[in-house]
Amino acid sequence: MKTIIYYFTGTGNSLDAAKKIAASIGDCELVPIASLVKDQDTITPAAERVGIVCPVYFAGLPLMVASFAERLCPDASSYVFAVVTYGGSGAAPALGQLDGILREHASRGLDSGFSVRMPGNYILMYESPKGTRRAAMLAAADGEIARITGVVRECQRQKLPRSLVEQLVHALGYGWFRKNAHDKDRTFTVMDTCTACGTCFAVCPVGNITLVDEKPVFSHNCEVCCACIHACPAQAIQAGSKTGRRERYRNPNVTLADLKISHTETP
Ligand SMILES: Cc1cc2nc3c(=O)[nH]c(=O)nc-3n(C[C@H](O)[C@H](O)[C@H](O)COP(=O)(O)O)c2cc1C
Secondary structure, three states, rough: OOEEEOOOOOOOOOHHHHHHHHHHHHHHHEEEEHOOOOOOOEEEEOOOOEEEEEEEEOOOOOHHHHHHHEOOOOOOOEEEEEEEEOOOOHHHHHHHHHHHHHHHHHOOOOOOEEEEEEEOOOOOOOOOHHHHHHHHHHHHHHHHHHHHHHHHHHOOOOOOOHHHHHHHHHHHHHHHHHHHHHHHHHHHEOOOOOOOOOOHHHOOOOOOOOEOOOOOEEEEOOOOHHHHHHHHHOOOOOOOOOOOHHHOOOOOOHHHHHHHOOOOOOO
């Protein structure tokens, strides 16, 4: 059975999950959602099984994923599943949001939706778990990904999770995120330690960074994925006064090269 998994990732957690599911079910194409934003055409996947894998942002979907979902039109007979990776809470409303968008725009919802807890990467607010805590979290995530893969392989339908508290968090915070996300990079600064290597430019999934005199300049079309901040080898990109002290994160199973191509081509 042919499968297409569409994914969005900033620091590799969602790509790690997508790759593991793809490797296990076989005959699966991985498509970066960021590579589909150039045009606005309807997306009709040529596959019997369709997956969407992305992080949770403010108890909802990354803006790019929400726009992508509005254009996605899977065949009525196909099996459609979603996996959201998250740091602590908010997975249920994110899956509900995706299900709602598909119902509205494609006249069908998700057949199943899953969440995988992985290290949180929102460095503007906190430092990612590290050391043994990070390792334990990733080991538990691997177990959950294996379980999800079993359900997906059998195309089993599964009820979406629900949480009133998380729905309230979504209602309170997601509108603010939607309004302010693209401008979040106005708080980003580049230190003199920048070596002009261009990594930030290469990993940004939305082409939000241009290099002027080989140094990054942000264009206020930010997805807040934090890829540039985490991937900079010199830790030269900051957002406010606190990020300087916070360790950077990249999922250990994903390379910088994986992230660099994640917005331009099918790996
Ligand atoms: C802008 C932003 C908002 C986030 N909001 C949430 C959230 O509401 N709940 C949560 O559990 N994790 C949140 N996170 C953490 C990510 O969902 C989590 O680290 C995810 O696994 C990152 O996936 P990626 O490595 O594929 O980018 C947020 C991260 C970012 C960058």
